[in-house]
Amino acid sequence: MEETFELPTLEALVFEYDPATRRALTSALLDYGFEVTATAESTEALDRLRLRAPHVVFVDFDAPTLGGSCFAVLVGETCAEVSVPTLDDEPVTLKVPAGTRSGRTFRVRGRGVRTKRLKGDLLVTVEVFVPESTTQGERSAVEALADAMGAAGGELRSDLTG
Numbered sequence: 001m002e003e004t005f006e007l008p009t010l011e012a013l014v015f016e017y018d019p020a021t022r023r024a025l026t027s028a029l030l031d032y033g034f035e036v037t038a039t040a041e042s043t044e045a046l047d048r049l050r051l052r053a054p055h056v057v058f059v060d061f062d063a064p065t066l067g068g069s070c071f072a073v074l075v076g077e078t079c080a081e082v083s084v085p086t087l088d089d090e091p092v093t094l095k096v097p098a099g100t101r102s103g104r105t106f107r108v109r110g111r112g113v114r115t116k117r118l119k120g121d122l123l124v125t126v127e128v129f130v131p132e133s134t135t136q137g138e139r140s141a142v143e144a145l146a147d148a149m150g151a152a153g154g155e156l157r158s159d160l161t162g
Contacts, residue, residue, distance in 0.1 A: 010085060011054035014038040015045035015071065017063040025058060042066035049075060053082040084124050086111050092122070100126050 012034040016022035019040070026038045037054070039045050042065050049057070059071050066074075083091045092108050105125045112120035 009033065009035050010056070011035045011052075011083070012037070013045060013048055013054045013057045015042065015063070016040065016058065016060040017065075018060070021060075042071055045071070046074060055083070055085065084108070084122070086122060087113065094124055096126060102127055 010033070012029050014022055014025050014029070014036060016025060016038065017040050022038050022040060026036045029036045034056075037048055039048070040063075042063060045057075045059075048054075057075070063071075082094045082096055084094050085091050086108075088111075092111055094106055094108065096106070103125065105123050108122040108124060110119050111122040114120070
């Protein structure tokens with residue numbers, strides 16, 4: 001007998017300043033079965049992320065209030081729990097430490113592929129996407145953060161210097 005399963009609903013957050021682009025992206029995501037929360041305000045997007053982290057976040061890197069690079073830094077410092085879909089109907093909540101870098105893989109024991117004798121582990125890899133280009137304001141904000149971290153004895157990208 002063939003076992004069937006239904007994938008859980010994936011959640012998306014759209015932070016887009018332009019109303020037409022926000023509506024178009026929301027519509028496309030809904031067509032693909034995503035549950036979508038859309039906003040033009042960076043503070044609302046951050047608040048929603050703190051309440052419940054979605055599976056994917058779309059960010060307007062040219063937003064006038066808080067550009068995408070700064071938003072990404074704030075997200076990296078604030079998100080601690082992420083709901084991860086699994087092969088069965090129950091998603092798991094993964095605690096992601098603040099400052100986690102792209103490419104880090106977490107193991108969720110016993111939530112992977114099931115065989116007749118055991119259930120494997122689920123591997124979840126964090127992917128952080130950085131824009132190819134940034135505005136002058138975003139670059140200035142990231143440089144200010146790097147300066148502040150250097151003054152505090154930290155390194156913004158210590159993985160590149162050693």
